[in-house]
Amino acid sequence: MINKLAIIGVGLIGGSLARDLRAQGLVGEIVGYGRSVSNLSLAVDMGVIDRVANGARAAAAGADVVVIAVPVASIGDVLREIAPAIGTDSVVTDVGSVKQSVIHAARTALDERFANFVPGHPIAGTENSGVGASLEGLFRHRRVILTPTDETDAAAIERVQTLWQVTGANVVLMDAVEHDRLLAASSHLPHMIAFSLMDTLVRLDEHRKIFEYSAGGLRDTTRIAGSDAVMWRDIVLGNREALLTVLRQYHEDMEELIAAIERSDADWLVDTFNRARHAREMLNKS
Amino acid sequence: MINKLAIIGVGLIGGSLARDLRAQGLVGEIVGYGRSVSNLSLAVDMGVIDRVANGARAAAAGADVVVIAVPVASIGDVLREIAPAIGTDSVVTDVGSVKQSVIHAARTALDERFANFVPGHPIAGTENSGVGASLEGLFRHRRVILTPTDETDAAAIERVQTLWQVTGANVVLMDAVEHDRLLAASSHLPHMIAFSLMDTLVRLDEHRKIFEYSAGGLRDTTRIAGSDAVMWRDIVLGNREALLTVLRQYHEDMEELIAAIERSDADWLVDTFNRARHAREMLNKS
Missing domain, CATH: 3.40.50.720 (NAD(P)-binding Rossmann-like Domain)
Structure with missing residues (x-):
């Protein structure tokens, strides 16, 4: 009581x-x-x-x-x-x-x-x-x-x-160190990605048409971009190092994806998409 | 009939x-x-x-x-x-x-x-x-x-x-050219981001714990990473140039975000998150 x-x-x-x-x-x-x-x-x-x-x-x-x-x-x-x-x-x-x-x-x-x-x-x-x-x-x-x-x-x-x-x-x-490391990956990184994607899109000249011809994929991927800006500024700066570690890793992986598309590497793409798909199933079950 | x-x-x-x-x-x-x-x-x-x-x-x-x-x-x-x-x-x-x-x-x-x-x-x-x-x-x-x-x-x-x-x-x-350009941004880019995020996470040693301590944010952001790998390999290679254009833009914007976090630029973060948030509201209404 x-x-x-x-x-x-x-x-x-x-x-x-x-x-x-x-x-x-x-x-x-x-x-x-x-x-x-x-x-x-x-x-x-x-x-x-x-x-x-x-x-x-x-x-x-x-x-x-x-x-x-x-x-x-x-x-x-x-x-x-x-x-x-x-x-x-x-x-x-x-x-x-x-x-x-x-x-x-x-x-x-x-x-x-x-x-x-x-x-x-x-x-x-x-x-x-x-x-x-x-x-x-x-x-x-x-x-x-x-x-x-x-x-x-x-x-x-x-x-x-x-x-x-x-x-x-x-x-x-x-332990607080473990908490901050895990949450940087499970929560803070996805929020950065959602904010960044919406920001990239809205800066394109055609953004209204892009939004008009979007479906559930874009909406779900960016739902959390609706989150409060001050709250997230604080989280980012409060967990700077752990967040930067996973953000840099993600940025590098995205670079590999771009390179694979540039060289039209069909096998790399299927392997990566399949690995991601299985990981997503694992997430669903956890 | x-x-x-x-x-x-x-x-x-x-x-x-x-x-x-x-x-x-x-x-x-x-x-x-x-x-x-x-x-x-x-x-x-x-x-x-x-x-x-x-x-x-x-x-x-x-x-x-x-x-x-x-x-x-x-x-x-x-x-x-x-x-x-x-x-x-x-x-x-x-x-x-x-x-x-x-x-x-x-x-x-x-x-x-x-x-x-x-x-x-x-x-x-x-x-x-x-x-x-x-x-x-x-x-x-x-x-x-x-x-x-x-x-x-x-x-x-x-x-x-x-x-x-x-x-x-x-x-x-x-027009097909316009279709491919719009869909590269509204659909193909979010799919690449979802696949890439799941792939980054699953390659981290702690991925099981990361999944365990995740919430709706990660789940929604990566829902479309469950999509079929062959279907998406084909879309990527079939719309290579238009996709690469927005993917490179996103990758650059992400680089700016990383730089802003590195220099602890609180104002830049609030401005960007707010712009993304308003864009997300625009998407909601479209």
């Missing part, structure tokens, strides 16, 4: 988590805070939060659990702001898509309360943002990765674990 | 077209032919075709309408094979994703019957192949592009136009 839950950043993720915890009858009061006043009003109107706090620190004051669901580069600022308000037994967690940079910022910002901070990342979402896009059941059967450090309090980890389990998620503990 | 319809290549597209025309009660007999005996048996069992012909030429003999739905590099061979069986009033059409190379092959293969050939391309499909993947209504509200030449018989064009309108498709006439 959580008496007071603070959600800082009441968007797709923060809002969906609040809705699930409320639906399970596990929270007393849910207090929200964020930058957009209209989004916060909507969150109250939708019943996602009970009231809007006067600031991040006020939201965190007296809260058993504080969930920070803002773009990753802003997590440090939020933590610095709320640090004085975090009680001895309070738990703070985040939902950022990169973990090493967040842990680094948290260590500096929280100082003696760093043990109360459990770095987390639900592998769920859609390309939409804001509380209006929040959904009940968004995390059901999805993975949530927690990346505690050696200093993280064991009871805090357990509390955050339980919180996510309540939403139907499958919680996994993982 | 079509007394005898011949479908050469009874797969996703050929099979779906046959099903629609049958459902509308517009065909007498549907005869099929293809390379895979098991696929043809399934087509008969499913009632998609009435019987299997002894070969492409036998299928075409006496048919009012012949639909060729095989990988694009094989269309020339099929046309050469059926040429002697095409009646004066018969109409032949294809469903290939590239049109200039098909027209070139058709001119050579059909000679005096070239006027009976209406090059076509339904902008529809899924990543699945074979008659088992065929669907009624696949073409409803989708675009079908016909790219007749100056020599194409006007009555033949009209006949093929009607055929597709019956399926609920929106039929458009277009």
Whole structure:
């Protein structure tokens, strides 16, 4: 049972988590805070939060659990702001898509309360943002990765674990370095590709006709290009090295593909497409 | 009314077209032919075709309408094979994703019957192949592009136009050069990107873990990497120059993205992601 839950950043993720915890009858009061006043009003109107706090620190004051669901580069600022308000037994967690940079910022910002901070990342979402896009059941059967450090309090980890389990998620503990390396490939790279493809196309003179004569292939391939730009700028810069490693690899592989097409290498193409196709089946089953 | 319809290549597209025309009660007999005996048996069992012909030429003999739905590099061979069986009033059409190379092959293969050939391309499909993947209504509200030449018989064009309108498709006439340029960007490029991304990922040591910690983003971005390798080898080689133009552009744009991440250019990233996001909204509305 959580008496007071603070959600800082009441968007797709923060809002969906609040809705699930409320639906399970596990929270007393849910207090929200964020930058957009209209989004916060909507969150109250939708019943996602009970009231809007006067600031991040006020939201965190007296809260058993504080969930920070803002773009990753802003997590440090939020933590610095709320640090004085975090009680001895309070738990703070985040939902950022990169973990090493967040842990680094948290260590500096929280100082003696760093043990109360459990770095987390639900592998769920859609390309939409804001509380209006929040959904009940968004995390059901999805993975949530927690990346505690050696200093993280064991009871805090357990509390955050339980919180996510309540939403139907499958919680996994993982090292932050491994998390950032895996997610660079499984999520950050595809987002870069989708953004880049849409940007290439829209810069072509004929882009309106190209869009007109497109089918499900282009639409699916670029769905995630609808994602929030600031959120993704932060993820990119927060996971720069790991992302660059896979991005450079992808760029080189694309160069090989171009060379194979230039020399009309039919066998190379069939082999590569078949390998990709089998990999896609493997992904389907995992 | 079509007394005898011949479908050469009874797969996703050929099979779906046959099903629609049958459902509308517009065909007498549907005869099929293809390379895979098991696929043809399934087509008969499913009632998609009435019987299997002894070969492409036998299928075409006496048919009012012949639909060729095989990988694009094989269309020339099929046309050469059926040429002697095409009646004066018969109409032949294809469903290939590239049109200039098909027209070139058709001119050579059909000679005096070239006027009976209406090059076509339904902008529809899924990543699945074979008659088992065929669907009624696949073409409803989708675009079908016909790219007749100056020599194409006007009555033949009209006949093929009607055929597709019956399926609920929106039929458009277009120059083959324009078709190939537009489709290189709207369809062939996204397919290359999806194949290439899956291939990059599966070659990473950790690919099983990467797949395990992936979400809808990777799945959607790579759905079309499940497409048939031979079909796509043919499209790539059949539309080599137009595809290389957009592929090189994309590759250069990706290089700019990598450079921007390397120099941590936050503004460049936000601008580019926002431009891509707006382009994606434009695509959604088109």
